Amino acid sequence: MTSIKEKVMSRVFLLSALSTVLALALICLFLFINGIPAMAKIGAFSFMLGKEWSPSDTPPLFGILPMIAGSLYVTAGAIIIGVPIGILTAVFLSKSCPKKLYKFIKPGMDLLAGIPSVVLGFFGMAVIVPVFGESILSASIVLGIMILPTVTGISESAIRAVPQNYYEGAVALGAGHYRAVFKVILPAANSGVLAAVILGVGRAIGETMAVIMIAGNQARMPVSLFKGVRTLTANIALEMGYAAELHREALIATALVLFVFILVINLGFAALKKRIK
């Protein structure tokens, strides 16, 4: 009796574990089966590097370079805004934050991490768009805020993991607190900080809702920080509802490109984790 129970349970555990793999396999399968033929029909070259996206023209044009550029621009913007603030916050939290203040900032960070992106998008519409318009800059600011908890949290644990005796060694040579932190502690934590940045990139590049609400979504090559842009995610989300035939397949192929981006980011993250060990 018990042995049957044991066997059943072990199968249940195995199946649960396999469901992750299965889900991933199905997603891959779906993306490749639908995406590859579309790319072949459009031509991989004119799909990836085409600068025009106008599905309703005759003949329709399916070039996603503007969206690739759009995704890269807003992600880079998010990194430029979010990473320095995140790292400085992490340094402050781990090295000089009074306990009382920490009790406010830390749960605040966790709460920020849990705010749904539609709410952040709404905040962007109400507060940032009136100043900078629907633009790359606005999207970068909101995404920068969005990745802040990720970057801060992971950097903070990386900094805390650096042995205290490095700090003592630096201070004992006559280095001030900030010199010790920035020249010895932070470099010692660099793999962890880089991991934080990579996760931030992953979060920013995959974000959809908040970006749609504030980036303007014009399918054209980026012209200026203060002009609108459309990302890969926005392209899919905006048109999937009514797209058919080749148009629909082209959107799935867009998702495939995004998937490959995320894959590369994750491989980078895995390689980094290996290096830390």
Next chain:
Amino acid sequence: MKCFEIEKLNLHYGDFHALKNICMNIEKENITSFIGPSGCGKSSLLKTLNRMNDIAEGCRISGDVKLFGEDVYGDMDVNMLRKRVGMVFQKPNPFPMSVYDNIAFGPRTHGIKSKYELDKIVEKALQDAAIWNELKDRLKKSALGLSGGQQQRLCIARAMAVSPEILLMDEPTSALDPISTGKIEELLLHLKEAYSIIIVTHNMQQAARISDKTAFFLFGQVIEYSETESMFTMPRDKRTEDYITGRFG
């Protein structure tokens, strides 16, 4: 000539009274060793001399510590104090960077930028620490790849690269094998020509071998402080005798 004059020094960690009314003068160009059982306050006194206790939470100090007549706890700049009074720790703590950058960290901190000058300082410091021949071909390699003994001599070289007047060493050989320990002792005997050295040690033979004066600590007090030779041949206090003959500790 005295380098440190310590007068009525009391140190508390929170409510715990770790150093009780310490009065002692420490000679220049000499090796002074602090001995005594664990937890008796040797490290605490050492860290008082370069104000490393400032970063210990809840640490309060009263009394006087003078470095060549200047009040250490007065308006002396802490970073300048620590440049003048170098420290080597129990566990070797090279930074996770190259051998060269480890040594150059101190001089760079104090404003030296010229590559030529830094090269000279790095070579001199490694030579003074008797480790130049072993390391001259791996200056660009990470210091974390060195053996424990090499790491500790690197840390000594790093401390000397800012030309301190005094070196504080907290059980610098306790994590090392006998051969590395021998090398470091030899080095210290050589260094005392130019530096004043204060060394905390668990090892009484080591104190007897290398130091000129020895202080014996017990429960936060200095029980006996005298010429090393006389302390080890004719201890004045019964407790010192018990300790050095190995009856407790």
